[in-house]
Amino acid sequence: EMCIRDRYGEPFVNHIEITEQDEFLILACDGVWDVLSDQEAVEIVARANGDPARASTRLRDAAYLLGSDDNISVIVVNLKAKKPELPPKPSALKSKSSDDQENT
Numbered sequence: 001e002m003c004i005r006d007r008y009g010e011p012f013v014n015h016i017e018i019t020e021q022d023e024f025l026i027l028a029c030d031g032v033w034d035v036l037s038d039q040e041a042v043e044i045v046a047r048a049n050g051d052p053a054r055a056s057t058r059l060r061d062a063a064y065l066l067g068s069d070d071n072i073s074v075i076v077v078n079l080k081a082k083k084p085e086l087p088p089k090p091s092a093l094k095s096k097s098s099d100d101q102e103n104t
Helices: 038-046 052-065 090-102
Strands: 024-028 074-078
Touching: 024 038, 024 052, 038 052, 052 074
Parallel strands: none
Antiparallel strands: 024 074
8 A cells, every 4th residue: 555645744724714705715835835925925816806817827926036946836716706607508409499490
């Protein structure tokens, strides 16, 4: 039996309740947190105007420019993003096309 473990020990885990006031979620490795405070990261992400890709890139770049010498991985989740409209179910499309054929 083989077990792969992080040689640095257990990960930092924090349980929080997400509320309506929360705008985004930042998931990042210690290469970010070694050089940026929580508040600094929040300010960088907030300036990205809701664009999680831009926010992730800016946070990564900030950690790099501040001299992080560790891996730098960042994911930003926009908790306020509008839900995309789902396409109609295939069965709904089939019945609609049948109705269109009957009306022609």
